[in-house]
Amino acid sequence: xxxxxxxxxxxxxxxxxxxxxxxxxxxxxxxxxxxxxxxxxxxxxxxxxxxxxxxxxxxxxxxxxxxxxxxxxxxxxxxxxxxxxxxxxxxxxxxxxxxxxxxxxxxxxxxxxxxxxxxxxxxxxxxxxxxxxxxxxxxxxxxxxxxxxxxxxxxxxxxxxxxxxxxxxxxxxxxxxxxxxxxxxxxxxxxxxxxxxxxxxxxxxxxxxxxxxxxxxxxxxxxxxxxxxxxxxxxxxxxxxxxxxxxxxxxxxxxxxxxxxxxxxxxxxxxxxxxxxxx
Numbered sequence: 350x351x352x353x354x355x356x357x358x359x360x361x362x363x364x365x366x367x368x369x370x371x372x373x374x375x376x377x378x379x380x381x382x383x384x385x386x387x388x389x390x391x392x393x394x395x396x397x398x399x400x401x402x403x404x405x406x407x408x409x410x411x412x413x414x415x416x417x418x419x420x421x422x423x424x425x426x427x428x429x430x431x432x433x434x435x436x437x438x439x440x441x442x443x444x445x446x447x448x449x450x451x452x453x454x455x456x457x458x459x460x461x462x463x464x465x466x467x468x469x470x471x472x473x474x475x476x477x478x479x480x481x482x483x484x485x486x487x488x489x490x491x492x493x494x495x496x497x498x499x500x501x502x503x504x505x506x507x508x509x510x511x512x513x514x515x516x517x518x519x520x521x522x523x524x525x526x527x528x529x530x531x532x533x534x535x536x537x538x539x540x541x542x543x544x545x546x547x548x549x550x551x552x553x554x555x556x557x558x559x560x561x562x563x564x565x566x567x568x569x570x571x572x573x574x575x576x577x578x579x580x581x582x583x584x585x586x587x588x589x590x591x592x593x594x595x596x597x598x599x600x601x602x603x604x605x606x607x608x609x610x611x612x613x614x615x616x617x618x619x620x621x622x623x624x625x626x627x628x
Contacts, residue, residue, distance in 0.1 A: 373405065373409065373410050373413055373467065374467045375414065375415060375443075375463070375467065376463065376466065376467055376514050377443055377444055377463070378415060378442055378443070381415040381442060382415075385415050385416050385417075385418060385442070386412075386413045386414065386415055386416070387411070387412055387413065387414050387415075387416055387439075387565065387566060387579075387592070388412050388413060388566065390416050390439060391438070391439065391566070391579065391592065391603065393568040393577075393604070394568070394570075394577060394600075394601055394604055396570050396571075396572065396573075397568040397569060397570050397577060397604075398568060398569065398571060399412070399566065399567070399568045399569075400548075400567045400568060400569050400576070402548060405468065406549075407461070407464050407548070407549040407628075408547065408548035408549050410464045410467070411460070411464075411548055411549060411563075411565040411566065412548065412565070412566050414441060414442075414443075414460075414565070415441070415442040416439045416440065416441055416442055416592070417439070417440040417441070417442045420437070420438070420439060420440070421440055422434055422440075423436075423437050423440055423588050423589045423591050424445070424588065424589055425445070425586050425587065425588045426445050426446055426447060426448060426449050426450070426451070426586060426587040426588065427447075427449075427586075431584075431588050431589075433616070433617065435594070435616070436584075436591070436593060436594060436616035436617055437591035437592060437593060437594065437616075438591075438592045438593065438594045438602070438603035439591065439592040439603075440589050440590075440591045440592075441581065441589065441590040441591060441592070443459075443589070443590055445583070445587055445588060445589050445590075446522065446587065448522070448587070449586050449587045450522055450525035450526060450587055451525055451583055451587045451588075451590075452525075452529075452583055452584065452585050452586070452587050452588075453530060453558075453559075453560050453561045453562075453582060453583050453584055453585065454528065454529050454530040454532075454533045454553070454559070454561045455524075455525040455528070455529075455583065455587070456561075456563070456581070456582065456583030456590045457533065457551055457553075457561050457562075457563045458476055458521070458524060458525070458528065458533065459521060459525075459590075460563060460581075460590070461549075461628065462474050462476075462486070462517075462521055462524075466486075466514070466517055471486055471487050471490065471512065472485075472487055474486035474487070474517075474520075476524050476528055476532075476533070476536065477528060477532045477533070477535065477536045478495075478502060478524075478527040478528055478532060479527060479528060479529055479531055479532045480497075480500050480501070480502055480527070481532070481535075482495075482502040484520075484523065484524055484527070484528075486517065486520050488504060489516070489519075489520040489523070490510065490511055490512045490516060490517075490520070491506075491510055492506050492507065492508040492509055492510055492511070493505065493506050493507070493508075494506075494507045494508065495523065495527070497527065502527075529557075529558075529559070530553055530554065530555045530556060530558065530559030530560060530561050531555045531556060531557060531559060532555075533551075533553060533555070533561060534553045534554070534555025534559065534561075534626065535555065537551060537553065537626035537627060537628060538626060538627050538628070539623070539625070539626055539627075540625040540626060540627050543607065543622045543625060544607070546564060546567070546576070546578060546607060546625065547564070547567070547627070548564055548565065548566060548567050548578075549563070549564060549627075549628065550563075550564045550625060550626065550627050551563055551564070551625075551626050551627070551628075552564075552580070552613060552620040552624045552625055552626075553620075553624055553626055554618070554620060554624050558585065560582075560584075560617070560618040560620075561582070562580045562581065562582040562593065562615060562618070562620075563580065563581045563582070564578050564579070564580060565579050565580065565581045565592070566578065566579040567579075568604065575606065575607065575608065576606075576607040577601060577604035577605060577606055577607065578604065578605050578607060579592060579593075579603060579604060579605070580592070580593045580603075580605065580615060581593065582615070582617075584617055593615055593616055594616055596614065596615070596616050597614050
C-alpha cells in the first residue's frame with residue numbers, strides 16, 4: 350500500500366510540474382499544470398505536426414512555456430485592462446512587473462534572458478543599451494552598476510556579488526530602461542530568407558517607437574511541406590505577454606503561414622519579410 354501511494358504521489362507531481370518531466374524551468378512561477386503548457390493548449394492545424402526541436406534549446410523552452418487558463422484579459426503593468434482585448438489568443442503565465450518597462454522589445458529580451466538564466470548560462474545574458482553599450486548580467490551580478498551620463502555609460506562597483514533570481518530581475522529592469530527596439534534590432538542578426546525561420550527568431554522593426562514579436566512555435570504539413578508559426582508579444586504601455594491571433598486567417602488562427610507574402614500583418618503591427626532576425 351505504501352508503495353502504491355508513493356507511486357501515485359510521483360505521478361501527481363509530474364503532472365503538476367512540467368519542469369520535472371522536461372528538465373526545463375520557469376523561475377518566475379512556482380507551480381503550473383502540464384496541461385497549460387503552450388504545446389498542450391494550442392493544437393496544430395489539421396494535417397500538421399510540430400517541427401522537431403533540440404532538447405534543452407530555446408525552442409523547446411518556448412514551446413513548453415505555461416499559459417494562463419482560458420482566455421483571460423491582458424492586463425497592463427498598473428492593473429488596468431489593455432484597451433485592445435481582441436489581439437490575443439492566450440496569455441503567457443508570466444508577470445509584467447509594476448512599472449511601465451516590459452514593453453515589446455523588453456518582452457523578447459525577458460524571455461530570452463529567462464531561458465539563459467534557467468540553464469545557468471549566465472555569460473550569455475547580455476544586451477545592448479540604446480547607446481550601444483553592452484550590459485552583461487555577470488558584470489551586474491559581480492556588483493557593478495551602470496552610471497549613465499548623457500549618452501555615455503560607465504560601470505562602477507557598488508554592490509555585493511549576487512547571482513540570485515531577484516538580482517537577475519533587477520538587472521532586467523535596468524536593461525528595459527535603457528534598451529528598446531532600436532538597440533535590439535541592431536544587436537540581432539538578419540535572417541537572409543524567410544524559409545529559414547526558426548522558433549526563437551524575432552520579427553523586429555527598430556525605431557522610436559518600433560515593435561518586435563517573438564516566434565514561439567512552428568509546425569509543418571508533411572504532405573505539402575508548408576509551415577506555420579505562432580507569435581508572442583507585449584506592447585505599449587507595458588502589458589502581459591500574449592499569444593497573438595491571426596487576423597487574416599480565421600481557419601489557421603492563431604497560426605500564421607510561413608508563406609505570408611511581402612508583409613506579415615499582426616493585430617497591432619505590420620512587418621516585412623526583411624524584419625526577420627535571430628540571436
